[in-house]
Amino acid sequence: MTTQVTPGPSRVHVRTTINGNAHEFLVPPYMSLLDTLREIVGLTGTKEGCLDGNCGACTVSLDGRIVDSCLVLGAEIDGKSVETVEGMASAEGLHPLQQAFLEEAALQCGICTPGFLVASKGLLDNEPAPDEHRIRHWLAGNLCRCTGYDKIVRAVQKASAEMSA
Amino acid sequence: MHPFAYEAPGSIDEAVALLDKHGDRARPIAGGTDVLVQARANRWDLDAIVDVKNIPELTQISHYPDGSVSIGAAVPCYQIYEDQKIRDSFPGIIDAVEMIGGIQIQSRASLGGNLCNSSPSADGICPLIAYNAVCHIAGPGGDDDHRDVAVEDFCTGPGSNVLGRGEILVSLVLPNPGANFGAAYERFIPRNEMDIAVAGAGVSVKLNDAGDTFEAARVALAAVAPVPLVVPAAEAALVGNPVNDATIEAAAAAAADAASPISDMRGTIDQRKHLSGVLARRMINKAVERARG
Numbered sequence: 305m306t307t308q309v310t311p312g313p314s315r316v317h318v319r320t321t322i323n324g325n326a327h328e329f330l331v332p333p334y335m336s337l338l339d340t341l342r343e344i345v346g347l348t349g350t351k352e353g354c355l356d357g358n359c360g361a362c363t364v365s366l367d368g369r370i371v372d373s374c375l376v377l378g379a380e381i382d383g384k385s386v387e388t389v390e391g392m393a394s395a396e397g398l399h400p401l402q403q404a405f406l407e408e409a410a411l412q413c414g415i416c417t418p419g420f421l422v423a424s425k426g427l428l429d430n431e432p433a434p435d436e437h438r439i440r441h442w443l444a445g446n447l448c449r450c451t452g453y454d455k456i457v458r459a460v461q462k463a464s465a466e467m468s469a
Numbered sequence: 470m471h472p473f474a475y476e477a478p479g480s481i482d483e484a485v486a487l488l489d490k491h492g493d494r495a496r497p498i499a500g501g502t503d504v505l506v507q508a509r510a511n512r513w514d515l516d517a518i519v520d521v522k523n524i525p526e527l528t529q530i531s532h533y534p535d536g537s538v539s540i541g542a543a544v545p546c547y548q549i550y551e552d553q554k555i556r557d558s559f560p561g562i563i564d565a566v567e568m569i570g571g572i573q574i575q576s577r578a579s580l581g582g583n584l585c586n587s588s589p590s591a592d593g594i595c596p597l598i599a600y601n602a603v604c605h606i607a608g609p610g611g612d613d614d615h616r617d618v619a620v621e622d623f624c625t626g627p628g629s630n631v632l633g634r635g636e637i638l639v640s641l642v643l644p645n646p647g648a649n650f651g652a653a654y655e656r657f658i659p660r661n662e663m664d665i666a667v668a669g670a671g672v673s674v675k676l677n678d679a680g681d682t683f684e685a686a687r688v689a690l691a692a693v694a695p696v697p698l699v700v701p702a703a704e705a706a707l708v709g710n711p712v713n714d715a716t717i718e719a720a721a722a723a724a725a726d727a728a729s730p731i732s733d734m735r736g737t738i739d740q741r742k743h744l745s746g747v748l749a750r751r752m753i754n755k756a757v758e759r760a761r762g
Binding site: 314316333334356379441 | 470473474475477498500501502506508509516517522570571572573574576577661662663
């Protein structure tokens with residue numbers, strides 16, 4: 305007796321740039337960018353939180369705009385450029401935001417942190433000196449259930465001051 | 470979730486052919502911020518997702534010499550609020566696209582998708598009604614298969630609309646509002662961002678040259694009926710009458726009266742009817758301010 309295998313929809317061929325490196329792979333057409341990054345590319349820094357676009361834990365940058373990677377299909381990044389938390393530190397050391405998050409103790413359990421870091425970088429890359437209101441508004445799509453946000457906002461302010469010094 | 474195929478056609482013809490072929494087992498996707506969530510919740514079993522972001526007509530903003538603007542159905546919110554001409558001429562639309570979701574959602578979610586999702590609580594639909602926006606819809610029957618539907622006639626119930634098999638929303642066209650015109654949208658939510666309207670109001674007014682009389686008005690309410698609710702009685706209470714508190718209060722009372730909400734986790738019937746009046750009054754006042762420049 306042979307095993308019946310129901311063929312699924314064809315996988316999609318994707319050529320993309322992730323953290324500056326060229327990648328080429330096949331991805332199931334229904335797989336989210338979040339799962340694509342974690343399970344196919346092997347970058348597990350991006351975290352799954354709510355899986356419906358409310359918490360921002362899975363935030364990555366797609367062609368320079370922050371998005372919830374749970375609400376993007378892996379197939380959609382063909383020809384596009386993705387930046388994740390793994391791309392923030394350089395050979396010289398941590399990104400100023402990462403350093404500031406450590407110094408300000410802007411995390412406890414850490415699950416939301418990659419999303420906050422990538423989202424904050426998306427802000428400071430375009431607006432080097434946002435005020436507190438702007439930072440809080442920008443980060444409204446990122447939830448943290450540990451810190452109460454004040455430490456996170458202070459860390460972003462500190463990184464902003466250091467980066468523009 | 471049913472394992473669906475991913476299609477990314479480059480033309481309207483290809484898109485409508487795919488949608489026609491699959492019927493209700495395919496959905497178009499722009500930002501995916503509603504469709505992917507609903508697919509995961511098994512609202513439908515989909516065989517195909519049709520990504521429409523490679524279709525030029527759906528991804529462009531076009532400003533015409535007559536002062537009208539066409540917004541492609543898949544244009545994300547941020548491209549709309551970063552468009553200076555839309556900011557200048559259609560601030561009531563900016564009110565909505567700046568408050569839908571957070572920054573991540575605004576990178577992807579489109580005004581056209583907000584309309585096609587056809588939620589009664591959609592923030593984008595009432596301001597489109599206030600600007601008398603028209604939907605350009607293409608169908609599977611070839612070059613001649615297209616029709617225009619006023620946004621106020623588009624939604625037919627919670628999550629349902631006039632789109633038939635194989636049809637796709639191509640763009641939203643907003644006519645030139647002209648002089649002495651103002652529009653505004655606001656909603657009530659318990660937090661400042663990232664929430665769904667308990668109630669919302671989108672209003673536009675056209676004043677006479679002196680700025681002291683209403684010549685035309687649109688009043689639409691969100692989240693207080695099965696579809697975004699146009700309130701003719703509130704419009705009638707304004708048109709032809711002087712711009713003063715008594716006129717505006719009468720229109721606000723008509724809005725509260727017309728609201729027929731449900732009670733749910735976001736609010737009660739009484740609260741929503743009250744909010745309808747408050748928000749209508751505030752948005753009429755704001756629209757008057759904008760009309761007077």
